[in-house]
Amino acid sequence: MTDGRGETPLRNGPTEKCGVVGVSLDGRSAARPLYYALYALQHRGQESAGIVTHDGFQQHSHVEMGLVGDAFDEGDLDGLTGEAGIGHVRYPTAGSVDKGCAQPFSVSFKSGSLGLSHNGNLVNADEIREELAGLGHAFTSDGDTEVIAHDLARNLLESDLIRAVKRTMGRIHGSYALTISHDDVVLGVRDPEGNRPLCIGKLDDGYVIASESAVIDTLDGELVRDVRPGELVVLEQDGSGFDSYQLVEREHTAHCFFEHVYFARPDSTIDGTLVYDARRDLGRKLWAESGVETDVVMPVPDSGRAFASGYAEAAGETTADGAPRDDDDDGPEFAEGLMKNRYVGRTFIMPTQDERERAVRLKLNPIKSTVEGKSVTLIDDSIVRGTTSTQLVDLLKDFGATDVHMRIGAPAIVAPCYMGIDMATREELIASDKSVDDIAETIDADSLAYLSTDAVAAALETGRSDLCLGCVTGEYPYDIDGEATDRDVTRPEIDGQAMGADD
Numbered sequence: 001m002t003d004g005r006g007e008t009p010l011r012n013g014p015t016e017k018c019g020v021v022g023v024s025l026d027g028r029s030a031a032r033p034l035y036y037a038l039y040a041l042q043h044r045g046q047e048s049a050g051i052v053t054h055d056g057f058q059q060h061s062h063v064e065m066g067l068v069g070d071a072f073d074e075g076d077l078d079g080l081t082g083e084a085g086i087g088h089v090r091y092p093t094a095g096s097v098d099k100g101c102a103q104p105f106s107v108s109f110k111s112g113s114l115g116l117s118h119n120g121n122l123v124n125a126d127e128i129r130e131e132l133a134g135l136g137h138a139f140t141s142d143g144d145t146e147v148i149a150h151d152l153a154r155n156l157l158e159s160d161l162i163r164a165v166k167r168t169m170g171r172i173h174g175s176y177a178l179t180i181s182h183d184d185v186v187l188g189v190r191d192p193e194g195n196r197p198l199c200i201g202k203l204d205d206g207y208v209i210a211s212e213s214a215v216i217d218t219l220d221g222e223l224v225r226d227v228r229p230g231e232l233v234v235l236e237q238d239g240s241g242f243d244s245y246q247l248v249e250r251e252h253t254a255h256c257f258f259e260h261v262y263f264a265r266p267d268s269t270i271d272g273t274l275v276y277d278a279r280r281d282l283g284r285k286l287w288a289e290s291g292v293e294t295d296v297v298m299p300v301p302d303s304g305r306a307f308a309s310g311y312a313e314a315a316g317e318t319t320a321d322g323a324p325r326d327d328d329d330d331g332p333e334f335a336e337g338l339m340k341n342r343y344v345g346r347t348f349i350m351p352t353q354d355e356r357e358r359a360v361r362l363k364l365n366p367i368k369s370t371v372e373g374k375s376v377t378l379i380d381d382s383i384v385r386g387t388t389s390t391q392l393v394d395l396l397k398d399f400g401a402t403d404v405h406m407r408i409g410a411p412a413i414v415a416p417c418y419m420g421i422d423m424a425t426r427e428e429l430i431a432s433d434k435s436v437d438d439i440a441e442t443i444d445a446d447s448l449a450y451l452s453t454d455a456v457a458a459a460l461e462t463g464r465s466d467l468c469l470g471c472v473t474g475e476y477p478y479d480i481d482g483e484a485t486d487r488d489v490t491r492p493e494i495d496g497q498a499m500g501a502d503d
Helices: 031-040 074-078 125-134 144-156 161-171 213-218 258-263 275-290 305-315 353-363 387-398 436-443 453-459
Strands: 018-025 048-054 059-065 084-090 105-109 112-122 174-182 185-190 199-203 206-210 222-226 231-235 242-246 296-299 338-340 364-366 375-380 403-408 447-450
Touching (some): 018 031, 018 174, 018 185, 018 231, 031 048, 031 074, 031 084, 031 206, 048 112, 048 174, 059 112, 112 144, 144 161, 144 174, 161 231, 206 213, 275 305, 275 403, 275 447, 275 453, 305 375, 353 387, 364 387, 375 387, 387 436
Parallel strands (some): 296 375, 375 403
Antiparallel strands (some): 018 084, 105 112, 112 174, 185 231, 199 206, 199 222, 338 364
């Protein structure tokens, strides 16, 4: 992203929360497939990685801070015995940045062992935690995943697995895609709005549930389908299949549109749409809505690449006013004008402002012959704070660009995300209190345009009422204190009776 968080200027934007996976195999250890799956999901979280397995007798767990390659060695994998298990990579947005909040979260109780991996964020975690603490539950972290695990464990004391999951779903409110291990049974659960992605894949010797279909490709499997919003999927213990239970149904979904814009890998298919195709289509629609005739179209790597490809393709077909191009007019040239240094770490020492600005040159360097003396359209997926966009525009002009036009393949981010995305506050969001023209002036762009929400819905082939657009509209699909909603929704009442709901 152009505007990521932390010390590095190129890390000032929305950051993924987590990736989850679960497998159930026949006659093969689950540890290595889970390990490979976490590598395929590394883009969704880089703070911690973990695996929980069960060998039919006991649960085994290994969770560490850091990247997947740093968190596991050969001995760690050898100790994770069993043919069923779950895994997790985390980027924290709720809870502390320490091993206490790393996942999968494990708990043992009278009804067996639980492991739980969570992608998303609960709105009412504090209410449930306070209730359960009053009933004697001891919490070891401040994360919402432990709240789900304790609630499910308590419900399992009086209900079978299916009813226990349904009761917990009736109490938690917010965004969640879960992989769960109950002893050697692996489950997948997607919240009733389907906010976060989750899919099912078939392997030669079993089944896998994962945040993205790229995991299934990595394991040489076949995508079966997405887990439906409000659905519980239970994998057979012998890897022969899965059972499905539609536990909750809603009139409308609330798929996070930013999964297609940025978070997911471009080679993943989410809710029936290949992410790469969606981004190219968003780029084509960006040209149709706000195309500008320039010499060069270039992406901010890597987030803007597919958008810029679609934008340039559409620009080669029609002029900016929508007329077909003449045969001798190819339109703007698509060029990789910014080269990314992939060996710069996530953070590095930058004690002064001058050195912080130098970070952009460490990360990205223009190709002078592509830029000098030319008008440039620079394409990315978002502008959050605007700091790095300003630096990139200035950088291109320093290298001789006559003018720089910024085009964004998504609507302007005007409000925070409460659903598991690490996003800035309203005070930090440049679009929350500035017009498009004001933002263009702030980042020193000759023009700026964002994609419309209607274009996003059209590219994803869904209605706006089935998308979560809270960060770009300020209206949310969940009942969040102090925020407006875009539908009729109220959070569950937590009344001090942890077992209360009828089935």
